[in-house]
Amino acid sequence: MSDPVTQSHIPVLLDEVIDALAACPGERHVDATFGAGGYTRALLSLGARVFAFDRDPDAIMGGKALAGESDGKLTLVPAPFSAMESELAARDALPVEGVTMDIGVSSMQLDQAERGFSFQSDGPLDMRMSQEGESAADFVNHADEEVIADVLYEYGEEHRSRRVARAIVAARPITRTGELAHIVRKALGHKPHDKKDPATRVFQAIRIHVNRELGELADGLAAAERVLAPGGRLAVVTFHSLEDRLVKRFLRERSGGTPSGSRHLPEVAAVAAPSFEQVGKAVRAGDAEVARNPRARSATLRVARRTSAPAWAFEGAL
Numbered sequence: 001m002s003d004p005v006t007q008s009h010i011p012v013l014l015d016e017v018i019d020a021l022a023a024c025p026g027e028r029h030v031d032a033t034f035g036a037g038g039y040t041r042a043l044l045s046l047g048a049r050v051f052a053f054d055r056d057p058d059a060i061m062g063g064k065a066l067a068g069e070s071d072g073k074l075t076l077v078p079a080p081f082s083a084m085e086s087e088l089a090a091r092d093a094l095p096v097e098g099v100t101m102d103i104g105v106s107s108m109q110l111d112q113a114e115r116g117f118s119f120q121s122d123g124p125l126d127m128r129m130s131q132e133g134e135s136a137a138d139f140v141n142h143a144d145e146e147v148i149a150d151v152l153y154e155y156g157e158e159h160r161s162r163r164v165a166r167a168i169v170a171a172r173p174i175t176r177t178g179e180l181a182h183i184v185r186k187a188l189g190h191k192p193h194d195k196k197d198p199a200t201r202v203f204q205a206i207r208i209h210v211n212r213e214l215g216e217l218a219d220g221l222a223a224a225e226r227v228l229a230p231g232g233r234l235a236v237v238t239f240h241s242l243e244d245r246l247v248k249r250f251l252r253e254r255s256g257g258t259p260s261g262s263r264h265l266p267e268v269a270a271v272a273a274p275s276f277e278q279v280g281k282a283v284r285a286g287d288a289e290v291a292r293n294p295r296a297r298s299a300t301l302r303v304a305r306r307t308s309a310p311a312w313a314f315e316g317a318l
Contacts, residue, residue, distance in 0.1 A: 010038070010292065010293040010295075010296075011036075011038025011039055011042075011102070012102065012237055012285065012289075012293065012295060012296045012299045013237055013283065013285055013289070013296065013299055013301050014038060014039065014042060016283050016301055017039060017042075017100055017235045017237065017301060018039070018042045018043070018046070020233060020235045020279065020301070020303040021043070021098040021100060021233050021235055022098075022233065023043050023046040023047070023048040023097070023098060024046070024047065024048070024097075025046065025047030025048070026047065026048070026049070027047075027048045027049070027096075027097040027098065028048070028049050028050075028051065028093055028095075028096040028097055028098075029043050029048045029049070029050050029051070029096060029097060029098040029099070029100070030050075030051050030052075030053065030081075030084055030088070030096050030098065030099040030100070030224075030227065031043065031050055031051070031052040031053065031100055032053050032081035032084065032099055032100060032101040032102075032220060032224070033053070033054065033081065033100075033101055033102040033103065034052035034053060034054040034059050034060070034063055034076070035054065035056075035059055035102065036059070036062065037052070037062075037063050037066055039100050039102065040052050040063075040066070040074060041066070043098075043100075044066075044070055044073055044074060048073070048097075048098075049073045049074075049075075050070075050073065050074050050075070051075045051077055051084075051087075051088060051091070051093055051096070052074060052075070052076050052077065053077045053079055053080070053081045053083075053084060053087070054076075054077075054078065055078070055079060055080040055129050055130040056129050056130065056131065057078065057130075057131055058131075060076050060078045063076050064076065075091065075093075077091075080130070080216055080220075081101065081216070081220040081223065082216050082219035082220045082223055083223070084099075084220070084223045084224070084227055085223045085226050085227050088227055094227055095227055095228060095229035095232065096227050096228060096229065096232060097228075097229055097231075097232045097233070098228075098232055098233045098234075098235070099224040099227065099228060099232070099233075099234050099235070100234075100235045100236075100237075101217075101220060101221075101224070101234075101235070101236045101237065102237045103213070103217055103236065103237065103238045103239065103243045103247075104213065104238070104239045104240070104243065115127070117203070117207060118177065118203070119177045119178060119180070119181035119197075119199050119203060121177075122176055122177055122178035123176065123177050124137070124175065124176065124177070125137040125140070125174060125175055125176055125177055125179070125180055127203075127206060127207045127210050127211070128210060128211065129211045130211075133210075134210055135210065136180075136206045136207070136210050137173075137174065137175055139151075139206060139209065139210055140168050140172070140174050140180065140206065141172050141173050141174060145165045145166060145168075145169045146165070148161075148164075148165040148168055148169070149161040149162045149164070149165035151205050151206065151209045152164055152165060152201070152202055152205045152206075153205075154205070155204065155205035155206075155208040155209055155214070155242065156201035156202055156204050156205030156206075156208075157201065157241075157242075158198070158201045158202060158205065160187075160188060163187050163188070164183075164184055164187050164188065164202060166187075167183050167184070167186065167187035168180070168183060168184075171183045177203075180199070180202070180203075181197070181199040181203075184198055184199040184202045185197070185198060185199060204240070208242070213243075214242060214243070214246060217243060217246055217247070218246060218250070221234075221236070221246075221247065221250045222311075222312075222314040225254065225275055225276070225306070225311045225312065225314075226311045228306040229306065230306055230307060230308040231305060231306060232305070232306040233279075233303065233304070233305055233306070234276070234303065234304045234305075234306065235301060235302075235303050236301070236302050236303075237299055237300070237301050238299070238300050238302075239295075239298050239299055239300075240298060244282075244300045244302075247302050248282075248302065251276060251278050251302060251304050252278075254274060254275045254276040254304075254312065255274050255275075255276045255277055255278050255304065256273075256274035257278075272309065272310065272312045272313075273307070273309035273310075274307055274309060275306065275307055275309045275310070275311055275312055276304040276305065276306060276307060277304060277305050277307060278302070278303070278304050279303040279304055279305055280303060282300050282301065282302055283300070283301040283302075283303075284299065284300055284301070285297065285299050
């Protein structure tokens with residue numbers, strides 16, 4: 001019997017992503033964020049061989065049945081997508097014809113209270129995608145007040161971050177998602193009828209920090225550039241402005257769209273030949289999909305095609 005979490009998961013912009021990848025039988029594709037396997041299933045149905053990455057051991061475990069039914073066409077890779085070059089090389093699977101990335105927390109992670117990603121149901125304050133390393137509780141209970149404030153401001157775009165950080169430090173120790181949400185609401189004067197819960201921004205910021213999500217995304221985009229064959233397709237779905245801004249900047253730069261300088265700006269140093277060409281404009285979910293799946297409301301898809309130019313030098317993200 002299928003896992004109910006898998007059944008309830010709806011891949012965002014599935015048709016648009018699969019159309020963009022244009023997978024053909026025998027091609028090698030990377031599903032960089034396997035999750036519940038929605039994109040992978042679609043790619044397998046088109047005859048592609050899929051290398052599915054996920055740093056969440058629950059996702060890898062949940063995909064074993066699908067891998068067993070795939071006649072060897074699905075390889076599950078228990079690793080972050082930033083490691084796709086070395087992991088694919090170890091499997092003699094380079095280059096690939098497509099990479100798809102669905103960035104951020106998955107629906108099944110949000111829906112499991114014991115994972116601590118959401119305050120909709122009370123649970124332990126965890127938020128670790130890999131289930132290893134520093135947890136959200138470790139961060140809020142041990143980080144300096146100034147560090148907490150900076151994280152909330154940078155990753156949650158919370159303009160009253162110092163007030164929230166002071167409240168968090170004063171309330172230590174904090175071990176539950178419900179506790180943290182209550183502390184944030186009290187600090188910011190939230191009322192039950194207010195349209196947006198301020199805890200949303202705080203939880204987003206802490207989750208991004210604990211999982212190094214933006215650094216992982218930057219590293220993953222550069223890795224995709226290195227593993228894609230000329231003509232290979234990259235499809236990236238993001239869910240908030242910080243992610244989308246990073247992807248947009250990467251693709252603009254790699255496709256030769258960086259400004260060349262003006263009388264107001266210093267001359268930009270010569271850069272490498274474009275390694276990507278952008279395909280179409282950003283795509284967002286239509287009304288029908290948003291009605292079926294509210295999570296799709298904030299989704300943005302950007303697509304690019306790999307050129308034959310060498311990958312750019314990349315020193316790694318923080």
